[in-house]
Amino acid sequence: MRFRFCWDVDCPDWLLAEITTLSKLHDVVTKLAKDAKLDEQGAKAVVAAVRWVLESAAGAGVTANVLDSELQQLGLPKEHATAITKVYTEHQEALQAHLKNASLKVRGGTTWSCEVVGVDIGDGDLSPVVKLNLHNESPSVREGEEQEGGTETVTSIAMTPDQLQAMIHELTEARQLMEGLH
Structure with missing residues (x-):
């Protein structure tokens, strides 16, 4: 299945594997890690997955509604998808500006x-x-x-x-x- 926040291709397998872990998240990463019984590597993987989702969605220019819907299609509970979408909505312009400034630049x-x-x-x-x-x-x-x-x-x-x-x-x-x- 293709997802617009993944640039209209299939969702990467590593992200699919992390959706269940993302589902266990609550307030802050340290509390989340403790509550979800995640070790340090698991907590880092969850943060990387959230970061990837936000950056990919901003880079692909998807709307918050599309992101929310597609995260739920992947199996993320509605309340967690809504929380990620809220952060995306609040920071979408800044994320897109950052990605534009950071892309395709090579030193030397x-x-x-x-x-x-x-x-x-x-x-x-x-x-x-x-x-x-x-x-x-x-x-x-x-x-x-x-x-x-x-x-x-x-x-x-x-x-x-x-x-x-x-x-x-x-x-x-x-x-x-x-x-x-x-």
Whole structure:
């Protein structure tokens, strides 16, 4: 089942697993942890789940009514869904502003490289795979000042030509949607 607060995809399995834990929550995290007999890891998981729900809902731009309904569809009791939705309603604008300011920002120099490589698919046959590499040079930072000798991180993504075409199509649609927001 797809949920709008999950960007119109299925709810992640880890969140589904935490819905039962979220159902046990009451007033404050420490009291909640004690009342629900959660260890420290369980309390952290619950906080992470609530944070993820709030950030995802704000990022996806869902209404409070949609969020409330979808949390209940996942099995969260109405009173808990209402409590989360109330916090969401009160902080939605600030969350969206924070997400907008924090998204798609990379420090240092960033470059892309691309190569087509052959992957052995058995019987000596090679299948073409597109390998995209994001090279991000992060400067060393000490007490707020950039220093010489930063480090480079390379993130690689390998995909078939069909997957690349699908990604290009989806990114084009995303760009059009973003341009429509201005």
